[in-house]
Amino acid sequence: MxxxxxxxxxxxxxxxxxxxxxxxxxxxxxxxxxxxxxxxxxxxxxxxxxxxxxxxxxxxxxxxxxxxxxxxxxxxxxxxxxGLTCFDAEDAVPLEEDIVDGVITYQSTFQEIHRCAARHSLEYYSEGETQCLVEGSMAFLRRWIAWEEYEFYFYGKSRKTKVTGFRFVQPE
Structure with a gap:
């Protein structure tokens, strides 16, 4: 798909x-x-x-x-x-194909994507952390990299954490 x-x-x-x-x-x-x-x-x-x-x-x-x-x-x-509480679909699976052809897959790490972006173009690149409220305190949720039309999510602070999901924008 x-x-x-x-x-x-x-x-x-x-x-x-x-x-x-x-x-x-x-x-x-x-x-x-x-x-x-x-x-x-x-x-x-x-x-x-x-x-x-x-x-x-x-x-x-x-x-x-x-x-x-x-x-x-x-x-x-x-x-x-x-942010879904009642969602019944259980058919989510990792992609068999590359996320970005020959460059990024679900096996790619934060560090690998950062290096890849640096080799290609950092013009549309940013990275950061997202936090959430847990028992009255802010707690780490995930790291992210936004690069060109993608935003990659990583559920770990290590630079060796693998991609755990992504957001994309359709081409114009």
Whole structure:
């Protein structure tokens, strides 16, 4: 599914995405997000838009247009990341194909992705930590790397921690 999904252009109507993927998605609560199976959640926008300078310019009619999504290789991580309490899908699995062709897989570590980005381009690169409130105190949740159209998640502080999920934006 991933090889097909990453070829779908941003702002493709949901009906066309469903036809291409051949899926019967399940809506995630009252969000503009749909679960397509295998750990994929796709996010939709009610309008098409482009950014001109610092202005967001909307165009076209209302609808549901794909913007991007997430992939998590297990249901527990998917539920945690998306803040879901009651979500029944248990079919999330690691990708068989590369996340980024020949560069990044679920076996890639924080350190490997950092080095890869440094070799290619750090123009659209950032990294950091996310924390959450646990029993009245802030606690480490995960590390992340945002690079180009991806955000990679790592559930460990070590630079050798492997990818545990990712967010992506559809190509324009």
């Amino acid at each position: 991933w090889n097909t999904l990453r070829e779908i252009r941003k702002f493709t109507p949901k009906a066309e995405v469903d036809r291409i993927l051949g899926a019967s998605p399940v809506r995630i609560e009252d969000r503009p997000a749909w679960y397509y199976g295998g750990g994929f959640v796709l996010h939709y926008s009610p309008v098409r838009f482009r950014v001109e300078g610092i202005q967001r310019v909307e165009y076209g009619g209302p609808g549901e247009y794909i913007v991007g999504g997430w992939h998590f290789p297990d249901a527990d991580t998917l539920k945690l990341e998306l």
